[in-house]
Amino acid sequence: MSTLQAPTGLGKTAAVLFPALVYALSAGSPVLYVAPKNSQFKAAVDLGKVFQKSRIPLKVLVLTSKAKACQKDEILCQNSSCPFATNYHDKVEENDLRTRDEKRHLWDYRYFQKLSEQYEICPYEIGMERIRAADLIICDYNYVFSPHANFLDRYLDPIVPMKKPVLVIDEAHNLYERVIENYSPEIRLSILKEFFSKTLVKDEAFNKIIDQAIRLMKTLSPPASSAKIKTDGEAIKELLAQTLSLMTARWGGDGLPGSEDPLFQFFTLWYDLNEMINVSQESIPLIYKRENGDEVLKAQCIDPSALIAPIYDNFLGVVAFSATLKPFAFYQHMSGFDLQTSEAVEFGSPFPREHKKIMVIPQVQTNYRERDRHYQRIAMIIERVIDLQSGPYLVFFSSYQFLRAVEAELPKGRDWQIFSQSSSLSGAGVQRIMDLLEDGEGTRLILAVQGGSLSEGIDFRGMGLRGVFVVGPAVPSATFERKLMQDHFEQLSGNGRAYAYVYPSMTKSVQAAGRIVRDESEKGIIILMDPRFVEKDYAEAMPDDWYELSAKELVPKQILAEVKEFWDQVAGNVGHEVHGKAKGPIGEDSLSV
Numbered sequence: 077m078s079t080l081q082a083p084t085g086l087g088k089t090a091a092v093l094f095p096a097l098v099y100a101l102s103a104g105s106p107v108l109y110v111a112p113k114n115s116q117f118k119a120a121v122d123l124g125k126v127f128q129k130s131r132i133p134l135k136v137l138v139l140t141s142k143a144k145a146c147q148k149d150e151i152l153c154q155n156s157s158c159p160f161a162t163n164y165h166d167k168v169e170e171n172d173l174r175t176r177d178e179k180r181h182l183w184d185y186r187y188f189q190k191l192s193e194q195y196e197i198c199p200y201e202i203g204m205e206r207i208r209a210a211d212l213i214i215c216d217y218n219y220v221f222s223p224h225a226n227f228l229d230r231y232l233d234p235i236v237p238m239k240k241p242v243l244v245i246d247e248a249h250n251l252y253e254r255v256i257e258n259y260s261p262e263i264r265l266s267i268l269k270e271f272f273s274k275t276l277v278k279d280e281a282f283n284k285i286i287d288q289a290i291r292l293m294k295t296l297s298p299p300a301s302s303a304k305i306k307t308d309g310e311a312i313k314e315l316l317a318q319t320l321s322l323m324t325a326r327w328g329g330d331g332l333p334g335s336e337d338p339l340f341q342f343f344t345l346w347y348d349l350n351e352m353i354n355v356s357q358e359s360i361p362l363i364y365k366r367e368n369g370d371e372v373l374k375a376q377c378i379d380p381s382a383l384i385a386p387i388y389d390n391f392l393g394v395v396a397f398s399a400t401l402k403p404f405a406f407y408q409h410m411s412g413f414d415l416q417t418s419e420a421v422e423f424g425s426p427f428p429r430e431h432k433k434i435m436v437i438p439q440v441q442t443n444y445r446e447r448d449r450h451y452q453r454i455a456m457i458i459e460r461v462i463d464l465q466s467g468p469y470l471v472f473f474s475s476y477q478f479l480r481a482v483e484a485e486l487p488k489g490r491d492w493q494i495f496s497q498s499s500s501l502s503g504a505g506v507q508r509i510m511d512l513l514e515d516g517e518g519t520r521l522i523l524a525v526q527g528g529s530l531s532e533g534i535d536f537r538g539m540g541l542r543g544v545f546v547v548g549p550a551v552p553s554a555t556f557e558r559k560l561m562q563d564h565f566e567q568l569s570g571n572g573r574a575y576a577y578v579y580p581s582m583t584k585s586v587q588a589a590g591r592i593v594r595d596e597s598e599k600g601i602i603i604l605m606d607p608r609f610v611e612k613d614y615a616e617a618m619p620d621d622w623y624e625l626s627a628k629e630l631v632p633k634q635i636l637a638e639v640k641e642f643w644d645q646v647a648g649n650v651g652h653e654v655h656g657k658a659k660g661p662i663g664e665d666s667l668s669v
């Protein structure tokens with residue numbers, strides 16, 4: 077098992093997948109490549125084509141989610157309600173669809189949609205049937221890391237056992253948060269009450285069960301607004317048993333209820349909760365909280381390692397990689413890797429270190445209590461740094477509110493083009509920004525948030541970016557759940573604050589900073605604003621090539637003079653004129669506006 081970190085934009089996916097495929101194929105096993113977003117599948121599909129061009133007949137299977145593959149408006153997979161499910165097996169067998177196009181190299185969404193339309197069969201199901209025939213299977217994390225995951229069930233058929241696949245996890249810094257999300261089911265009092273109105277006719281038997289569930293929530297509710305609670309789970313099991321018996325009475329012997337059926341939805345809510353509270357009170361405590369006028373009963377996953385680790389037993393080998401997996405001990409633990417037996421390797425950037433200037437400006441405070449006194453300073457630093465070198469820049473904030481506040485302080489009447497990200501930014505909006513960066517001229521300023529669609533999984537290579545400003549670390553809010561996580565890791569490793577707040581925020585900051593200098597011709601500046609960036613816990617999440625001994629090396633004596641010096645040094649290669657003199661120092665004493 078290995079954890080690999082390398083900078084963004086180097087072709088990591090191909091570099092990791094290639095040896096994984098060679099190793100797996102020589103052992104007669106397939107590779108399962110998982111990523112958090114479908115948009116990341118392309119690099120893996122492209123590598124499959126490279127094998128095929130070299131006359132290695134690699135069969136690549138791309139699985140899409142059921143929601144995307146489904147031909148109907150609602151997922152109701154019953155013979156009676158979906159023609160694509162009706163006589164599915166007969167249609168598949170009559171037309172040899174399990175083995176059709178066996179020699180084809182790519183079985184993807186379009187291929188299965190075509191089969192589905194031609195033979196009126198479910199495109200999702202026929203895709204799943206190809207799992208055991210593929211050499212490279214490409215899919216979302218949820219196929220493996222979810223309580224409802226069905227990849228392994230399909231693959232590890234006990235009747236016809238197959239060789240274990242090699243698992244390759246891309247953008248692995250996302251894995252632990254996805255697992256936390258997937259394994260933290262909750263029940264809201266408001267949702268329970270809605271079930272009363274969901275039944276079309278008055279449903280006495282079901283209403284009685286809903287009443288019982290609401291009473292159960294009241295019994296469990298603690299005096300405090302948020303608290304961990306203990307239960308032996310008997311009352312929940314009893315509620316589930318009664319719901320199941322009502323379901324059996326209604327549908328016994330006559331198929332299953334649809335996923336939209338209120339009784340089935342009610343059962344699923346409690347079933348998921350019950351599954352998780354039986355795992356471990358330590359890593360998934362049961363909590364009760366009151367928020368926004370509602371009450372929530374939740375199994376909150378705070379340490380996913382014990383959930384993930386056993387999943388790896390199903391694989392021949394596991395490789396997890398990303399541009400941000402530091403500190404390794406944190407990501408190895410959170411990803412379920414055994415620290416003693418797994419390897420961790422960091423690859424540095426192959427591009428000259430002189431091509432980027434990294435600075436920390438500790439005089440700017442961005443923490444919630446003090447930031448409003450610094451909005452003007454931040455705007456002033458951005459303006460004066462940009463005045464030394466025009467071109468496109470990215471500015472990443474920790475929240476939309478922070479972004480808007482600084483945007484209001486930016487100088488008016490300049491010939492800059494400014495685009496600020498909103499929470500509803502669509503794929504088309506992202507494309508407009510790419511066009512602005514690619515085709516525009518002069519200073520273009522993209523104001524965005526860390527952890528958003530403009531700071532991760534997006535490649536601005538070749539767009540001539542001059543710099544990235546990271547305005548403060550995006551430290552998670554101190555919610556009740558976060559505090560539980562902090563306490564848990566404080567007890568486990570004495571590192572609670574770093575595990576719950578510092579490392580997750582630094583992943584976002586380093587990802588944002590990584591948007592620049594993505595090939596050997598690019599040069600640019602990275603400016604991080606906040607004194608926390610030089611603290612030990614924050615600094616140990618930075619890539620090795622950012623500093624030698626201490627992150628304090630990144631604090632400039634004179635900000636503008638050093639930025640100008642950097643541009644002077646690289647000016648010959650940048651092809652842009654460095655504008656005039658640095659306008660007076662922005663040193664420690666001169667940050668006031």
Ligand code: SF4
Pocket residue numbers: 142145146147148150151152153154158159160161198199200201
């Ligand atoms: S059987 Fe397939 S097409 Fe029909 S509802 Fe289910 S997922 Fe959709």
